[in-house]
Amino acid sequence: MTNYSESLDSLFQALADPTRRTVIERLSLGPASVSELAEPFDMALPSFLQHLKVLEQCGLVTSQKVGRVRTYQLVPEALNLMRHWLQNQQTVWTRRLDQLDSYLLELAKQEKQNE
Amino acid sequence: MTNYSESLDSLFQALADPTRRTVIERLSLGPASVSELAEPFDMALPSFLQHLKVLEQCGLVTSQKVGRVRTYQLVPEALNLMRHWLQNQQTVWTRRLDQLDSYLLELAKQEKQNE
């Protein structure tokens, strides 16, 4: 398996582009071929293909080719790494802020006693 | 307020860099000055400052300068947009996969009846 940090790099990078996020959203509805995916975008096909390549390389989607048609689909577990990092961050922040809160509360209480 | 999609762009983009993610992790522990944040990195200060600028521009952190020291801190709510997008995606995927599951289950049941 690749480095944890590098995986996060490429996942965040992949989703930093609106075209690629839209592709992901479209694939939520089910698998689709290259041309189906490309259709809504006003972009040359080779340019669009690069986006699909980015999504596939970071593991968010997979594809197989049958005949002359390549079909893409989501890899549902692929978001987990990012979700966990975000979840983790927010947990830590919140805990720290809670501690700060109770500290300030405690401080206020003591000040009151000293009145 | 800025566009929803553009905000996601800049948030994902900001977190696509390991240096910037490490800064965020460090700031989870509490506010810190530029030089405190820069210290672990083997990087010229101006280069590092650019990272801080990116984090501030996308709203993940804020800073104030007192005397000659600039102090950075997290903006706890800043991750929400991303978390919601991810949450949403995963919800949709999962629901679709569940439906597929029950469809396949149903199919199998009917095949069994036709035996």
Added chain:
DNA sequence: ACAATACTTAGGCATTGACCTAAGTATTGA
């Protein structure tokens, strides 16, 4: 067989991103 379809590869060009050094500016401690 051969034209149409569905990608694929190759190569080019402009912008952005991540780094650097060098030279500022603004505070602060001695």
Added chain:
DNA sequence: TCAATACTTAGGTCAATGCCTAAGTATTGT
């Protein structure tokens, strides 16, 4: 006051990204 400290600005290089056109290759319908 003047040197040290803590950034800040300016500008320059190099690689990666996002787009393009032109020219492939492999399948499939007629």
